[in-house]
Each structure stands twice: as C-alpha cells, then as structure tokens.
Amino acid sequence: MITLFQLFKMIFGIIVAAFILYALLNYSGSYSVFQESGIKAKILNNFRETAQDVYYSGNAITYTDFSAYDFSGTRYEPLRNPPLIVSEAGEMDIWFPLFFVMGENVYIHRGSLDYKFWKFYFVEALPDMNIIFNPVDNTPDAWEIMQGIVELMPDTAGTERKIYFGLCDGDFYETNACGGKPCSRNDFLNAQSTFSATRFDKCTASLPQNSRLVVISSGCTQGYANSSICIIPSGSGVGNFYISGSPEKFIYRDSLDLLSAVLGGTEQDAFGKTQGEKFYEYKNRIFGERLKIASDITAKRSLLVTGRLNPDTESTDYYCRSVYISLEGITNQIKSLVSNRNYYTNTADQTNLKNLLEQAKLNYQELVNRGCEYQ
Amino acid sequence: MKTKNIKGQYSVLEYVFLSLFIIAIIIGLMFFLTIWSSIQFGAESMKTEWDRALWLGQYVQNIPLLVKETGMFDDGKLTALASMGPSKACEYLESLAGPDFFMELRILDGNETQINCTWQNYPDCNYWEFCKNTGKKKKKFYTLPVNVYRRIGFKLQETTTGRTDIGILKAGVY
Incomplete structure (x- = not known):
C-alpha cells in the first residue's frame, strides 16, 4: 500500500526532475549556440588576419576554416562605412581593399594596379569558380579586356x-x-x-x-x-x-x-541591388579615397623635394626639377578630380582621370630614368 | 503518534532541502559557465585590441602611400603628410586604418633633440607624429624598428642623393 509520503515524494520528484531537465536543456541549447557563435567569430577573425597578412606580404594562401561550420548566412557588405563582414556571430570591419566571395575554401591573393608614383594593392578572397x-x-x-581581367586573378595551378x-x-x-x-x-x-x-x-x-x-x-x-x-x-x-x-x-x-x-x-540583395554593382562602387570609392591621398602626398612631396634640389643649371638636379614640377601639377589635377566622390559615374571624368594617371606614370618613370626617384 | 508526525515532517523537509540543494548546484554550475564564457570573451576582445595595435604597426609599414618599399618609410611622404596639418593628416590616416589610432616615428640619428619635421625644416629633422590626442592615454602600442629613406640624404656639389636611416616606429590605439 503506497503511503501519503511516498506519493508526495513521487509527485515532488517528478516536478523537480521536470524543472531540472527543462532548465538544463534550455541552458545547454543557449550555451551551445553561444559557443558556436564564439567559434564562428574566431574563424572570421582568423580569416581577416590571414587576409591582412596576404595584403602585407603578397603571398597567396588557401583558407579552409569556413568548411568547419555553416557560414551560409555570412555576407560581405562593402558599401558600409567601414566595409563589414556580417554574420550571426557579429560584424567585423575591414580596413584594407578586399573583394570577398564566401565559400567553403577560399583562395586569398593580392593583386595590384601600378601607377609608378603609387601602387593600389587589393586582396581577393575567392572560392573555387569558373x-x-x-x-x-x-x-x-x-581580347585585351579579357586579358586585363584574367591578369588580375590568381593562378591556382599547382594548388x-x-x-x-x-x-x-x-x-x-x-x-x-x-x-x-x-x-x-x-x-x-x-x-x-x-x-x-x-x-x-x-x-x-x-x-x-x-x-x-x-x-x-x-x-x-x-x-x-x-x-x-x-x-x-x-x-x-x-x-x-x-x-x-x-x-x-x-x-x-x-x-x-x-x-x-x-x-x-x-545575385541581388533584398533591395534589388546586385553584389556586382556593390563591388564596383566599392572599388571606385576605396580607389578614389586612396588615390586622393596618394596624389595629395605626391604633389606636396614633389614640391618639397624640388625646393631642396640644386637649382644650378649645370647640376644634375636641374633635370629632376622640371619633371617634379610637372608631376606636382598632374597629381594636383588628379586630386581635385577624385575629390568628387562620384567621379566614376561620368565618362568625361573617367577619360580625363585615365589620361592623367597615364601622364603621372610617365612622369614618375622619367624621374626614375633620370635617377631622381626610386622604382 | 506526535513523534511519528514530526519524524514524517522532517523527512518531507529533508527531501525538499535535498531537491533545493541539487537545484542550487545546477544553477551555480550554469552561473559559473556563463561567467567563464564572459571572461573568455573579455580576454578575447582584449587580445583583439592588441592584435589591432600590432596590425597597425605592420599596416603603416606596408601602405604604399607612406613607404618606399615594405618596412621602409619615405621621409618626403611623411613630411608631405605632416605639412597638411595635424587634423587633415589624421583624417587621411584614419580613413586608411580606422579611428583611435596614432603613430610616431623617430629617426635614430644620434641627435638627442627631437625635431618635428615640417615644410620649413625638412630634411634637417628627425621626428613625425600623427593623430596625437592629448586628451587620451596611449593604451596599446608596439614599438618596432624600421628603415627610413631620406630623399635629400646627401647634398653633393652637383647632385642630391638619398640615404637610408634607422628609426623607431611607435603605432597603436588610444
């Protein structure tokens, strides 16, 4: 015959056990989500550090950690200020030029545009693609257009x-x-x-x-x-x-x-904007910002150096001065052109910029040829 | 009868206390795990700040806007940047490296006097400082040896040639 106390123990035991089970399940669920988010944040952080290393060194590398978890919800928002990698684990800012396409294994490679007086480095982090x-x-x-595009891509032969x-x-x-x-x-x-x-x-x-x-x-x-x-x-x-x-x-x-x-x-986002359009705008924004600084510094440096060179017409410095003065004029024009944030939306400005960059490149090369500047 | 009742009540209380004790242990364990995770998270973000300071030290040595080649600053570029004024120079640098950033570069030329490089005194100077914020304490930074290319290195009779000096870079975050 079951006693009242035994009945109490049974009912109380069931209530307490149910409570403990519920609390444990609930907590372990939250805890595992928290832990997973932490690991994902760490993986993304490692990715950024690896991409930064590639930016410094120019040595390409494959990053494989994305294959460990599901990163399908992760996206790159290059038009945010600063650009962000957004995931459920949080947001991560990116301060160097990066073109990132998410994939399980991404190949990280550095490319560059060389204008002689300044180099624009950028990092591509790309999954397998055709x-x-x-x-x-x-x-x-x-064919020249195709060649130009292909030359900026990584060579994955042997990897x-x-x-x-x-x-x-x-x-x-x-x-x-x-x-x-x-x-x-x-x-x-x-x-x-x-x-x-x-x-x-x-x-x-x-x-x-x-x-x-x-x-x-x-x-x-x-x-x-x-x-x-x-x-x-x-x-x-x-x-x-x-x-x-x-x-x-x-x-x-x-x-x-x-x-x-x-x-x-x-691929379009929720507002109908394609990622290609975003990358194109991002490229021109970051390129414009950096070119503005580079041209400003180059113009001032040219003037600074010219003032310290030997003005004597017999001196070898004399041959540098005229080219420095020309470079200063061109880079000042470049600076004022790219000071307009929308410089890339106008064909005339783009043509003008292309010509100016070409002239600046030639001027700088001339300085190198005359022994006035380094390569 | 009365003794049996009291004994029965003690048994019930014993049982209730035991249950509460188990629950308290479980809650304590949860609390401990949560605190532990928070500490780990805090340590991670502290590490991230140090990582950023190190990154800044490496980054400024690699951006072509300031250097001749990796690890070698160009004194002409630095002075050109400094001559734009502290706020514009810092605005430029922060657009490249993010906020709360500072950098200092001192050339080890044997001169005990620190001479800020300006438009007027270039190249007879040995120090550049960017993004100075007197209101904030320099929190985390690294001090790194670097090379500095000096465009007006030697003024010879006919020409002016470059030279390379050794300097100390201090870069970090407020």
Missing part, C-alpha cells in the same frame, strides 16, 4: 583550388580548353592566341555552378544576356558595361572596374 568569357566581338579590344577560365560559344561550353584540362590563369593567357582564331556565338549553354559569365559585345544592352556581365569593348580603354539585374549602365576605366563587377556577380 570565369567564362563569351567574346561575341572577336576583336583585339575584346588544390580551382579558379578556372573558359570560353562559351553558342550552346557549347568548353571545360577543358587548355590541352585537355581546365585553364588556370597562366594557361589561359598562354593559349589566348589559339582561342582568338575562333568565331564565337552568343552564349546559351548551361554553365556549371559557381560560374561567372562575361559577354563582350558591342551589342550589349540591358537584358542582352542573362546572368552575366556584358561589356562593350572600347579602343580608348574607357567604356560601358551592364550587370544583369542592375538597371544602370556602368563605366569602366581599368580592368579592376570589370573584375570587381565579375566577382560580385548578379
């Missing part, structure tokens, strides 16, 4: 990463175009002359995952080709391109303008 060109206009200008380049012709996409194997950067650049003999039709092939389609055609308009970057070749080096999903017509001045749009791709 960049597929469709040169509908098979002209030297079109486990697979960043490949290919060509699309109508409904046919050649996966093994370089001697029966996929083309890494250098393979593609070396094999260019054999490709350029072919006539290419507009690409309609179904492309592999993680592909970026780049169409080069003078017929590009908005909606000309789906899910692609469509570039109108230009002999002057300044031209227009379209990004599928973005209503605007963009202006390119250098290969990085195009590459940034290609890497960003055509």
Whole structure:
C-alpha cells in the first residue's frame, strides 16, 4: 500500500526532475549556440588576419576554416562605412581593399594596379569558380579586356583550388580548353592566341555552378544576356558595361572596374541591388579615397623635394626639377578630380582621370630614368 | 503518534532541502559557465585590441602611400603628410586604418633633440607624429624598428642623393 509520503515524494520528484531537465536543456541549447557563435567569430577573425597578412606580404594562401561550420548566412557588405563582414556571430570591419566571395575554401591573393608614383594593392578572397568569357566581338579590344581581367586573378595551378577560365560559344561550353584540362590563369593567357582564331556565338549553354559569365559585345544592352556581365569593348580603354539585374549602365576605366563587377556577380540583395554593382562602387570609392591621398602626398612631396634640389643649371638636379614640377601639377589635377566622390559615374571624368594617371606614370618613370626617384 | 508526525515532517523537509540543494548546484554550475564564457570573451576582445595595435604597426609599414618599399618609410611622404596639418593628416590616416589610432616615428640619428619635421625644416629633422590626442592615454602600442629613406640624404656639389636611416616606429590605439 503506497503511503501519503511516498506519493508526495513521487509527485515532488517528478516536478523537480521536470524543472531540472527543462532548465538544463534550455541552458545547454543557449550555451551551445553561444559557443558556436564564439567559434564562428574566431574563424572570421582568423580569416581577416590571414587576409591582412596576404595584403602585407603578397603571398597567396588557401583558407579552409569556413568548411568547419555553416557560414551560409555570412555576407560581405562593402558599401558600409567601414566595409563589414556580417554574420550571426557579429560584424567585423575591414580596413584594407578586399573583394570577398564566401565559400567553403577560399583562395586569398593580392593583386595590384601600378601607377609608378603609387601602387593600389587589393586582396581577393575567392572560392573555387569558373570565369567564362563569351567574346561575341572577336576583336583585339575584346581580347585585351579579357586579358586585363584574367591578369588580375590568381593562378591556382599547382594548388588544390580551382579558379578556372573558359570560353562559351553558342550552346557549347568548353571545360577543358587548355590541352585537355581546365585553364588556370597562366594557361589561359598562354593559349589566348589559339582561342582568338575562333568565331564565337552568343552564349546559351548551361554553365556549371559557381560560374561567372562575361559577354563582350558591342551589342550589349540591358537584358542582352542573362546572368552575366556584358561589356562593350572600347579602343580608348574607357567604356560601358551592364550587370544583369542592375538597371544602370556602368563605366569602366581599368580592368579592376570589370573584375570587381565579375566577382560580385548578379545575385541581388533584398533591395534589388546586385553584389556586382556593390563591388564596383566599392572599388571606385576605396580607389578614389586612396588615390586622393596618394596624389595629395605626391604633389606636396614633389614640391618639397624640388625646393631642396640644386637649382644650378649645370647640376644634375636641374633635370629632376622640371619633371617634379610637372608631376606636382598632374597629381594636383588628379586630386581635385577624385575629390568628387562620384567621379566614376561620368565618362568625361573617367577619360580625363585615365589620361592623367597615364601622364603621372610617365612622369614618375622619367624621374626614375633620370635617377631622381626610386622604382 | 506526535513523534511519528514530526519524524514524517522532517523527512518531507529533508527531501525538499535535498531537491533545493541539487537545484542550487545546477544553477551555480550554469552561473559559473556563463561567467567563464564572459571572461573568455573579455580576454578575447582584449587580445583583439592588441592584435589591432600590432596590425597597425605592420599596416603603416606596408601602405604604399607612406613607404618606399615594405618596412621602409619615405621621409618626403611623411613630411608631405605632416605639412597638411595635424587634423587633415589624421583624417587621411584614419580613413586608411580606422579611428583611435596614432603613430610616431623617430629617426635614430644620434641627435638627442627631437625635431618635428615640417615644410620649413625638412630634411634637417628627425621626428613625425600623427593623430596625437592629448586628451587620451596611449593604451596599446608596439614599438618596432624600421628603415627610413631620406630623399635629400646627401647634398653633393652637383647632385642630391638619398640615404637610408634607422628609426623607431611607435603605432597603436588610444
């Protein structure tokens, strides 16, 4: 016969056990989420440190830690000030030029644009991907555009990463175009002359995952080709391109303008803005900000040094002075041009900037040639 | 009968206290784990501040805006930047490296007097300081040896040539 005390113990025991079980389950659930967030934050922080090391050293590396957890909710917001990597573990600011596309394993590589008086370094952190060109206009200008884009990408030959380049012709996409194997950067650049003999039709092939389609055609308009970057070749080096999903017509001045749009791709955010458009704007903003500082410093430094050189016409310094004065004038013009934050939205400004940068480069090279400056 | 009742009540109380004791231990354990995680998190953020200070020290030695090559500052670039005035120079640097940042560079030229580099006294100077904030304590910084390329290194009769000096960089965060 069960006593009243035993009944009490049973009921009380059940209530206490249920409470403890509930509290423990609840706590362990929260604790594991907290711990996972901490580990994810650490992985992202390590990624930033690794990318920074690549920025300093120029030595490329593969970062594999993203494969340990699900980072599918992580996104890169380059247009925030400062740019952020946003994840459920928090936000992380980025202070160096970074083009980051999330993937399980990313290859981190440093590229640069060399203007002699100043170098613009940037870091690309990219997963395995295929960049597929469709040169509908098979002209030297079109091949020059492709070459410019490919040269800024990493060469993954000899590594486990697979960043490949290919060509699309109508409904046919050649996966093994370089001697029966996929083309890494250098393979593609070396094999260019054999490709350029072919006539290419507009690409309609179904492309592999993680592909970026780049169409080069003078017929590009908005909606000309789906899910692609469509570039109108230009002999002057300044031209227009379209990004599928973005209503605007963009202006390119250098290969990085195009590459940034290609890497960003055509995926849209909740507001309908494509990542390609964001990367393009980011590139021009950060490039403009840094160029403004570089040109300001170069102009002042040129003036500073000129004032300390020997003014005697017999002196070898004399040959430096005139070039320094010219460089000062050009870099001041560059500074005032890029002081307008929207400099990249105007074709005339872009053309002017391209010419000025070219002149500044030549001037600086002249200083190097005359022994007035370092390489 | 009365003794049996009291004994029964003691048993109930004993049971209740035992249960409360177990619950208290569990709550204590949770509390301990939470505090431990918070301490770990705090230590991590402290490490992040030191990491940032180290990063800044490395970063400024690598940005082409200030250097001739990695680890070698260009005195002309530094003086040009300093001549823009402290607020503009700092605005420029903070746009590159983030807020609450400072850097100092002293050339080890055997001169005990510290001479700030300006437009007027260049190249006869040995010190640059950027983002000085007298209201804040320099919290975390690293002191690193660096090279400094001096564009007006030697003034010879016919020409002016460069030279390289050794300097000490102090960079960190407030």
